[in-house]
Amino acid sequence: MNEKKHRDDPFYKHLARRIIFGIIFVSFTPLLLVSGMILWSFHHAYHEKVNAHLEELVGRHTQNIDSFLDEKLSDIQLLVRSYGIDRLQDPVFLSDRLEALRATYDDVFTDLGVINEDGIQVTYVGPFKLENANYHKAEWFNKALNNPYYISDVFLGLRGHPHFIVAVKQKFQNKDWLLKATINFQAFNSLVENLRIGQTGFAFILNKEGEFQTTPSFEFTPQKGCYGFFLDCGGETIVDDKVQVVEKTFEGGAKNLYATAFLKGGDWLMIFRQESRDAFGELNRTQNMALLMIIMGGLVIVTLTSILTKRTVNRIIAADREKETLNQQMIETGKLATVGELAAGIAHEINNPVAIMVEEAGWIEDLLEEEDFKEGENLAEFERALIQIRTQGQRCKEITHKLLSFARKTDPRVHEVQLNALVEEMVSLSAQKAKYANVVLETQLAENLPTVNVSESEMQQVFLNLINNATDAMEKTGGTIRVTTGSKDDDIIIRVSDNGPGIPKANLDRIFNPFYTTKAVGKGTGLGLSICHGIIKKIGGEIKVESNVDVGTTFIVRIPLDKKDTDDSRDGNDK
Amino acid sequence: MMLKPLVMLVDDEAPFIETMSKRLRKRDLTVLTALSGQKAIEKLEKNRNMDVVILDVKMPGMDGIETLGEIKKICPLTEVIMLTGHATVETSIEGMRLGAFDYLMKPCEMKILMEKVMEATEKKRAHEEKIRDAQVKESLTRHGLE
Numbered sequence: 001m002n003e004k005k006h007r008d009d010p011f012y013k014h015l016a017r018r019i020i021f022g023i024i025f026v027s028f029t030p031l032l033l034v035s036g037m038i039l040w041s042f043h044h045a046y047h048e049k050v051n052a053h054l055e056e057l058v059g060r061h062t063q064n065i066d067s068f069l070d071e072k073l074s075d076i077q078l079l080v081r082s083y084g085i086d087r088l089q090d091p092v093f094l095s096d097r098l099e100a101l102r103a104t105y106d107d108v109f110t111d112l113g114v115i116n117e118d119g120i121q122v123t124y125v126g127p128f129k130l131e132n133a134n135y136h137k138a139e140w141f142n143k144a145l146n147n148p149y150y151i152s153d154v155f156l157g158l159r160g161h162p163h164f165i166v167a168v169k170q171k172f173q174n175k176d177w178l179l180k181a182t183i184n185f186q187a188f189n190s191l192v193e194n195l196r197i198g199q200t201g202f203a204f205i206l207n208k209e210g211e212f213q214t215t216p217s218f219e220f221t222p223q224k225g226c227y228g229f230f231l232d233c234g235g236e237t238i239v240d241d242k243v244q245v246v247e248k249t250f251e252g253g254a255k256n257l258y259a260t261a262f263l264k265g266g267d268w269l270m271i272f273r274q275e276s277r278d279a280f281g282e283l284n285r286t287q288n289m290a291l292l293m294i295i296m297g298g299l300v301i302v303t304l305t306s307i308l309t310k311r312t313v314n315r316i317i318a319a320d321r322e323k324e325t326l327n328q329q330m331i332e333t334g335k336l337a338t339v340g341e342l343a344a345g346i347a348h349e350i351n352n353p354v355a356i357m358v359e360e361a362g363w364i365e366d367l368l369e370e371e372d373f374k375e376g377e378n379l380a381e382f383e384r385a386l387i388q389i390r391t392q393g394q395r396c397k398e399i400t401h402k403l404l405s406f407a408r409k410t411d412p413r414v415h416e417v418q419l420n421a422l423v424e425e426m427v428s429l430s431a432q433k434a435k436y437a438n439v440v441l442e443t444q445l446a447e448n449l450p451t452v453n454v455s456e457s458e459m460q461q462v463f464l465n466l467i468n469n470a471t472d473a474m475e476k477t478g479g480t481i482r483v484t485t486g487s488k489d490d491d492i493i494i495r496v497s498d499n500g501p502g503i504p505k506a507n508l509d510r511i512f513n514p515f516y517t518t519k520a521v522g523k524g525t526g527l528g529l530s531i532c533h534g535i536i537k538k539i540g541g542e543i544k545v546e547s548n549v550d551v552g553t554t555f556i557v558r559i560p561l562d563k564k565d566t567d568d569s570r571d572g573n574d575k
Numbered sequence: 576m577m578l579k580p581l582v583m584l585v586d587d588e589a590p591f592i593e594t595m596s597k598r599l600r601k602r603d604l605t606v607l608t609a610l611s612g613q614k615a616i617e618k619l620e621k622n623r624n625m626d627v628v629i630l631d632v633k634m635p636g637m638d639g640i641e642t643l644g645e646i647k648k649i650c651p652l653t654e655v656i657m658l659t660g661h662a663t664v665e666t667s668i669e670g671m672r673l674g675a676f677d678y679l680m681k682p683c684e685m686k687i688l689m690e691k692v693m694e695a696t697e698k699k700r701a702h703e704e705k706i707r708d709a710q711v712k713e714s715l716t717r718h719g720l721e
Contacts, residue, residue: 348633352588355682359594362685366601397682 016313023305028298035294039287046283054197054259055243058272061195061203062243062261068191069151069166069264072108072183075101076168077149080179085172088123088179089114095125101181110163110182117145117176126182128159140165144178151264153207154185154214161185162215189214192270198281201274205263213268247276347400354400358393361386417456419492419559420445423483426463430471437471438478439498446486452559458535462543463496465528466555470498473553477501487561491541494557502549511545580696581624583607585615585642586631586658595629602689612637616645625653626696627676629688632659632666640670647674652702654695658683 079088079097088094094112101109111126119136135141138157144150144167152165162185167178192214195203205213243261250256257279259272277284365386367373376382427441434441463483470481479499486493503511512533536543540560547553582604586592589610596606607622609615612634619625628646632639643655657670657678671678676695679688 351681352591356588356591356594358682359591359598363594363598366598393682 012313012317015316016309019309019312020305023309024302027301027305031294031297035290039290043283043287046280050257050279051245051259054245054257054272057195057197058203058259058261058270059243061192062263062270065188065191065205065270066263068188072105072166072181073149073151073168076166076179076181080168080170085114085170085177085179088112091123091125094123098125106187107184108187110184112182113180115141115167115178115180121180130158133158140167141178144169144180145176151267153211153267164188164213195272197272197274198278200278201272203270203272206269206271208267208269350396350400354393354396358390361389361393414453414455416451417454417459418449418451419459419494420449420485422456422459423463423485423494426460426467427483429464430467433468434471434481437475439471439474440480441467442480442482444482444484446484449485449487449492450561452492452561454539454559455535462532462535462557463494465532466496466557469528470496470500470553474498474500479552490561492559492561494559495554496557497552497554499552502551502553503545503547504549508545508547512543579603579605580626580692581605581607581622582692583609583615583618583622583625583628585609585612585628585634585639587611587634588631598685599689599692602685604692611635612639612642612645615642616649619646619649619653623650625650626699627692628653628655629658629692630655630675632657632670640666640673643670643673643675652699652706654699656688656691656695 083093083097088097094114098109098112101112111124111128111130113121113126113130113133114123115121115135119134119138119141121130121133121135124131124133140150140152140155143152144165147169149166149168152167154162154164156162163182164185165180165182167180170177170179192203192205195201204215207213243259245257245259247255247257255276257274257276261270262268263270364382368379368382368386373379373382423443423445427443431441467481467483474481477500482495482497484495484497512529533543536557536559542558544556544558545553546556582599584592584596584599584606585608586595587610592608592610596608599606607618607625609618612630613636615628615630616637619628630639630642630646634642637645639657639659643657646653646655651674654676655670655674657675659666659678659680668678676698677691679691
């Protein structure tokens with residue numbers, strides 16, 4: 001109860017808070033600084049590594065696609081330059097060439113055709129029926145006619161399938177002719193499709209208008225507008241021919257990592273896109289793990305700190321309480337010493353007038369022995385009065401002597417002590433207090449009780465404490481205290497019994513503990529029984545208590561007769 | 576028959592000395608009194624044959640222990656009985672170490688006091704007797720009579 005009161009004290013609460021905050025601050029600051037630094041460096045390094053990897057991968061794929069287109073263009077240019085348009089107009093010959101190309105590149109080339117400057121396809125070899133097809137309105141045809149060669153964007157055209165065209169122009173009979181080859185879209189698309197990283201990383205190609213030139217390999221809703229950002233800055237980066245890696249969030253979407261590179265002389269833009277949480281999944285997992293460990297560590301620190309602080313503060317509370325009690329005890333001791341000195345002074349001063357009174361009575365007694373007085377009729381009365389004066393003088397002397405004995409400092413020196421006499425002395429000292437508390441003091445002392453070698457003043461303290469405690473316990477109800485002495489085997493047994501309220505079982509184990517008291521604040525220090533216990537233990541004896549609630553309490557003190565034995569046993573114990 | 580013992584009572588309490596001296600005289604003692612240690616020394620110098628001094632321990636000015644020392648310097652054979660209150664028992668015991676005959680506690684029984692005074696007187700006189708015998712012996716030896 002008392003400790004709880006102390007714990008609720010704002011001083012201890014504030015102390016506990018300061019200790020907790022101090023320890024947490026000292027523990028967390030370096031932990032967070034070091035963890036933060038490591039995580040930041042790791043984050044930075046990991047991003048650099050992923051970016052570099054993407055740059056290399058996308059750069060290589062861009063080169064592959066450019067090489068693919070250049071290669072196909074070179075093949076068509078070679079056909080035109082080697083055989084000329086007139087020979088290529090022969091469908092059989094052109095068909096042979098197509099077969100030869102297919103033999104080299106599988107199904108990359110879908111068909112071949114020769115187109116005159118009016119846009120009429122005069123010769124066609126391939127799977128469709130496109131002989132005499134008219135392309136003069138087709139955008140690619142017009143562009144091809146104005147350039148020595150041309151590679152078109154992907155379009156559906158007359159056949160309704162996505163494809164693109166590689167065309168090479170040649171003058172023949174003063175007219176412009178085109179040798180046109182259609183490239184299989186699937187073959188081209190697979191080049192880009194191969195670029196797959198993680199679960200969400202894929203690549204696609206856009207033309208300058210932002211139209212898709214390849215089909216993204218898995219579910220993906222093309223958002224044309226989104227990529228304008230990359231196309232807008234394309235004109236500047238084409239010179240550098242570098243791969244750009246950026247992390248960007250388009251409206252409504254997740255954060256993505258983009259690696260972009262221009263190809264086909266800046267006409268097409270290859271975009272690699274991967275969700276950031278996929279690209280940096282490993283990093284995020286590591287960071288989350290580290291964060292979890294920091295949080296767990298933090299929780300452990302906080303828990304341990306609060307437990308240890310609670311224990312520390314409890315110890316401080318106990319120490320402070322002990323200090324307070326000791327201070328109180330010191331004050332009490334000081335008071336007792338002062339009272340003792342005062343009592344000693346008064347007793348000494350009273351002795352002188354009492355001595356004079358007794359001597360005067362003695363003088364009258366002397367005079368009464370003279371002849372004149374011996375015959376007086378009131379002689380008997382005089383003698384009675386003188387005896388009374390002497391008796392009362394003697395009583396005063398005894399009272400002052402007892403007061404003085406008690407006021408003397410405790411002397412630990414061992415003497416031969418008759419415990420019966422000591423018990424009687426203590427009972428007589430406590431008689432007045434007992435009388436006020438309506439307590440009857442009885443003694444039952446064994447005859448021929450052997451003497452023991454103990455410190456008289458310490459024994460006085462023990463019995464006075466036991467008698468006073470019993471008196472205090474019966475202060476309200478009154479009762480009887482019985483002190484008995486006796487010997488058993490090699491011990492002297494002294495019992496101090498009362499018929500007071502008794503001690504509850506729960507308190508019995510603690511009554512000899514220092515500072516344990518059930519008395520009201522300021523009335524008891526809780527040291528009395530503890531000191532008694534210490535004194536009796538020191539001489540090799542034992543002090544026990546038997547108590548029943550509402551029946552009474554008996555303190556049993558056992559003092560060994562042969563001190564030599566106890567010394568030996570103590571030595572034995574020490575060993 | 577033994578000569579009347581010559582006793583000096585020293586105490587700062589005048590009524591005590593007055594009554595006590597009357598009682599001692601009634602018991603056939605020759606009693607001198609002094610109210611302080613200083614006066615006791617003065618009287619002792621004039622009465623060097625003093626048998627017993629009954630000396631209070633606690634006195635203003637020269638206290639009992641100091642007075643005892645002076646008495647033993649002037650008359651080493653004079654016996655001193657310390658008379659004390661309870662608080663000065665240790666001092667009285669210290670006095671016995673310094674040569675006091677015994678100590679008694681106030682208020683004391685006349686019977687006991689008389690016994691102590693007689694014992695002290697006998698001791699002192701026996702001591703004197705021994706010294707006298709020794710001196711006689713020495714004198715006889717010196718004159719070759721023995």
